[in-house]
Amino acid sequence: MQPPLQSQIQSQIQPQIVVIKIGTSSLSHPESGDLQLATIAKLVEAIVHLRREGHSVILVSSGAVGIGCGRLGLKQRPRKISKKQAVAAVGQGRLMRIYDDFFGSLQQPVAQVLLTRGNLIQRQHYMNVHATFHELLAMGVVPIVNENDTVAVDELKFGDNDTLSALVASLVEADWLFLLTDVDRLYSDDPRQNPDAQPIEFVEHSELQDLRQAIGEKQALGAQGGGTQWGTGGMTTKLDAARIASAAGVRTVITRGAFPDRLSAILHGENFGTQFAAQPKTVNARKRWIAYGMVPLGKLFLDDGAVKAVILKGRSLLPAGIIQVEGKFEANDSVSLCDREGKEIARGISNYSSHDILRILGSQSEDIPKLLGFDGEETVIHRDNLVGL
Structure with missing residues (x-):
């Protein structure tokens, strides 16, 4: 230092x-x-x-x-x-x-x-x-x-x-x-x-x-x-x-x-x-408001590929990269994004509730309508509503 x-x-x-x-x-x-x-x-x-x-x-x-x-x-x-x-x-x-x-x-x-x-x-x-x-x-x-x-x-x-x-x-x-x-x-x-x-x-x-x-x-x-x-x-x-x-x-x-x-x-x-x-x-x-103004109501744990896509490439979060959900939240609530070890790497506004994410995590975006029974967003968190920490 x-x-x-x-x-x-x-x-x-x-x-x-x-x-x-x-x-x-x-x-x-x-x-x-x-x-x-x-x-x-x-x-x-x-x-x-x-x-x-x-x-x-x-x-x-x-x-x-x-x-x-x-x-x-x-x-x-x-x-x-x-x-x-x-x-x-x-x-x-x-x-x-x-x-x-x-x-x-x-x-x-x-x-x-x-x-x-x-x-x-x-x-x-x-x-x-x-x-x-x-x-x-x-x-x-x-x-x-x-x-x-x-x-x-x-x-x-x-x-x-x-x-x-x-x-x-x-x-x-x-x-x-x-x-x-x-x-x-x-x-x-x-x-x-x-x-x-x-x-x-x-x-x-x-x-x-x-x-x-x-x-x-x-x-x-x-x-x-x-x-x-x-x-x-x-x-x-x-x-x-x-x-x-x-x-x-x-x-x-x-x-x-x-x-x-x-x-x-x-x-x-x-x-x-x-x-x-x-x-x-x-x-x-x-994005400063998303990162620090809102209060995260849950956590999404990501695999290594999703961490790289979100942090290094600035991409949206897709359901395929999510491996675990913690907490109960609704669509449009703030959530923390964590790596496999639980380190918080980003925050964002979720397009889905925790209940729905549990049903689609690990899946491809095109499978969302079949899994949920309705046409939803392709992304769990769009990059415009996501900020790295």
């Missing part, structure tokens, strides 16, 4: 779209859950500085549940979903008031944007959210985004704000995604327990999956694994977010939230944190 050449990043850069995600671990004290107002003040100053440099900025901020716990005198994050939603309702207003006060003192307008996964699943809703973000950015507003915990249900939750921030970065076609956390960068092991742990400065997109698997096996090692009692994220979720953003053409950086002044320095070529290379922006907005 080699760091990028500094010459690849101009010292005088053009205006960029920047998404910044800050987690509960950076916003609050680990023991009490109380807000670290000094960190918020520095973050606001850094964002306003980026705005004055000409950049558009979106802030994805955790903290509503943590602040709600503090306001209600709770000693730990609630587990019951209805109680957590109620606590989030208490905390979200307080969180926005704090941000509005800090940004307002520097004459920077802000807006609250609360999202659930349902806002991205339906194509029209997705486009409406896209338009709203770009109108806000055009007016010079900093949108402050959080998951709408008060109404979200489990099947329509992002799960963590790392994922939410990556999906927002993909949605708005951002140039940069900054994941601010309580460590300065990614390491080969937990540096608090292993003095020989090596810092990782740069990760190619092709290396992300192996790195994610290696870090996932070290979940018990503190900073490299799950989040704090006040937060839901961890290093593994940040790697998942980096994979989403990188695939969407967004350069991603994991860096320490206590030093938000470094954000501008990174944009100008300084090497802080761990940077993840961005894939070329070759996928259109509709």
